[in-house]
Amino acid sequence: MTATGRHYHAIPGPSVIPDRVLNAMHRASPDIYGGELHEMMTGLYEDLKRLARTKHHVAVYIANGHGAWEAATTNLFSPGDHALALVTGRFGEGWAQAAEALGVTVQRLDFGRRDPVDPDAVAKALAEDRGGTIKVVLMSHVDTTTSVRNDPAAVRAAIDRVGHPAILAVDCIASLGCDVFEMDAWGVDVMVCASQKGMMTPPGLGFVWLNDRALQAGAGARWRTPYWDWTLRIEAKQFYHRFGGTAPTHHLFGLRAALDMLIHEEGIEAAWRRHERLARAVWTAFDAWGEDAGKASGIGLNVADPACRSHAVTSVRFAAPLATDIRRWTQAHAGVTLGIGLGMAPEGDPAADGFMRVAHMGHVNTHMTLGVLGAIETAMAALAIPHGTGALSRAAAVLA
Incomplete structure (x- = not known):
């Protein structure tokens, strides 16, 4: 043997979780009402934006990737809304199913298990949606099951080419920190991720990055609940309300160490x-x-x-x-x-x-x-x- x-x-x-991240988490519980934890949060949010290459907003949840899906979905949709799901693997299908479970009407374009999204097919489907009923296009940057990597910039170009108003929402759970991703430059409105892959932190943190266009599109979302509401998390004055209650303290200390390594040291x-x-x-x-x-x-x-x-x-x-x-x-x-x-x-x-x-x-x-x-x-x-x-x-x- x-x-x-x-x-x-x-x-x-x-x-793999770096020892530095584990060591940063190996500590007594901090004060959640002031002190070190509060002092590090401004820089943490800014580094999360640097990671996604955006100047806009980020909401942090105690959740896994499925929770990040639900956060984005409940903030964007109301009963009767429609989505277009671009499927290149099990997790593209998974997000579609999660949206359907909430009551969204989902139209799928399934590209199989070996090929990427075809932007021309997306343009065709949206051009046929003459009433503009499709509110959001859902896609994976990388589907973890198939390892297919899609091109969000090309999908955004397809949406714009036919003049459709749809929001573009991208799952980067498998890719963030590993594959090139440019949220603002590529015209992505919403992006979701979780902590346990390229972010090098234990499972338990879900993230949603969003721009002002997404904020406006979801302003009247009737499936939004107090816990998932992203406006509270990005606008709350009180630290406590930014996490819907008690913050995930030790995960945040670990994430701080991971972002130091990824953003400030390696780049x-x-x-x-x-x-x-x-x-x-x-x-x-x-x-x-x-x-x-x-x-x-x-x-x-x-x-x-x-x-x-x-x-x-x-x-x-x-x-x-x-x-x-x-x-x-x-x-x-x-x-x-x-x-x-x-x-x-x-x-x-x-x-x-x-x-x-x-x-x-x-x-x-x-x-x-x-x-x-x-x-x-x-x-x-x-x-x-x-x-x-x-x-x-x-x-x-x-x-x-």
């Missing part, structure tokens, strides 16, 4: 470049494994076009059940946990055992990524799974 030692979860969230542009490089190393390895003998094992990247692949997570396929066999081996014998192929086949379908996800998001570097790739190759050797050669040396060359 060689799994003894620090285990590494190469799953797409919760991601967000450098973080984008790091994730892009680590992603290319992973893609290069799987391309090599899929050559020659690897064709018999069905090894390949889920997304064919590199320009449409996430820099935070990579979804890959094998002939079933090889992906599950590899995941079980690396967890038991190498101390590495890989992501399941979530949403790539119906639940209970044996085909699901042919997919896995490799995360390279957040607090991740060269030796961690090469270690994961080495564990996967070792598993294939141990399980006698045919694969192409030279993967590790090619990945190393990308990172050299």
